[in-house]
Amino acid sequence: MNNFRTPTTLPYDSDERKKVPLYRGLLGYFPAACAAVARHSMENNEKHNPGEPMHHARGKSTDHADCILRHVMDIGDLKAADARGEIVDLNALIAEHAALCWRALALTQEFFESLGAPLAPGARYPDTPAFSAEDAIRKMLGADLSDQDRDALKAAGPGEVLMPAEGAQLVGFDRGQVDTGTPGVELLPDTAEERLLGAVEREPDHLAD
Numbered sequence: 001m002n003n004f005r006t007p008t009t010l011p012y013d014s015d016e017r018k019k020v021p022l023y024r025g026l027l028g029y030f031p032a033a034c035a036a037v038a039r040h041s042m043e044n045n046e047k048h049n050p051g052e053p054m055h056h057a058r059g060k061s062t063d064h065a066d067c068i069l070r071h072v073m074d075i076g077d078l079k080a081a082d083a084r085g086e087i088v089d090l091n092a093l094i095a096e097h098a099a100l101c102w103r104a105l106a107l108t109q110e111f112f113e114s115l116g117a118p119l120a121p122g123a124r125y126p127d128t129p130a131f132s133a134e135d136a137i138r139k140m141l142g143a144d145l146s147d148q149d150r151d152a153l154k155a156a157g158p159g160e161v162l163m164p165a166e167g168a169q170l171v172g173f174d175r176g177q178v179d180t181g182t183p184g185v186e187l188l189p190d191t192a193e194e195r196l197l198g199a200v201e202r203e204p205d206h207l208a209d
Helices: 020-026 032-049 064-083 090-114 135-140 147-155
Strands: 186-191
Touching: 020 032, 032 090, 064 090
Parallel strands: none
Antiparallel strands: none
16 A cells, blocks of 8 residues: 655654744744744745745745845944944844845755755745646656546545556655655655645644644
8 A cells, every 4th residue: 555644844743743832932932033034025025026926936046145144244234333323224224134034044944955854835946836736646647637537536545545557657666755846845655544635735634733
């Protein structure tokens, strides 16, 4: 039987999940900084991706470390000017801090993705459309799905084995993974109850709180 587990940022184990206090350890510590980063993301999406839904366009600007140091220098210059009694644009200082924080998060996120974390849901690589679970299934089966096949996959019950079409290739299956064609997005072994179509679109039923 072929089983699949959705790669997730947080661990599946309940005890391990409780070691990641997202409110107490993130929002509880840095609420204003998180709000500034969110605003920065929206404003720059409108600037760099006008008319498109919010997303991190990977590949447009990847020199995060250099940008971090430039923002640190700019913040230092603005604060030094303020200390000298010069007129400093407060909005510029706020923007520099938000950009610094955004770049630090981008650098760190991409580092964890390089270690195996799933691609951030809001990230898009150049010429890569939003990921579709059906795209992954088509790649696995080696053919487009008919409406009848799609209905059958959705209705597949626990323990049912879904066989690939004749001539289909399961890319990378010797690693226990299925290549979906999207960087950072893979299907990993778990339970047949994930039913393929829901494997990357919904939260697994057995995911702990």
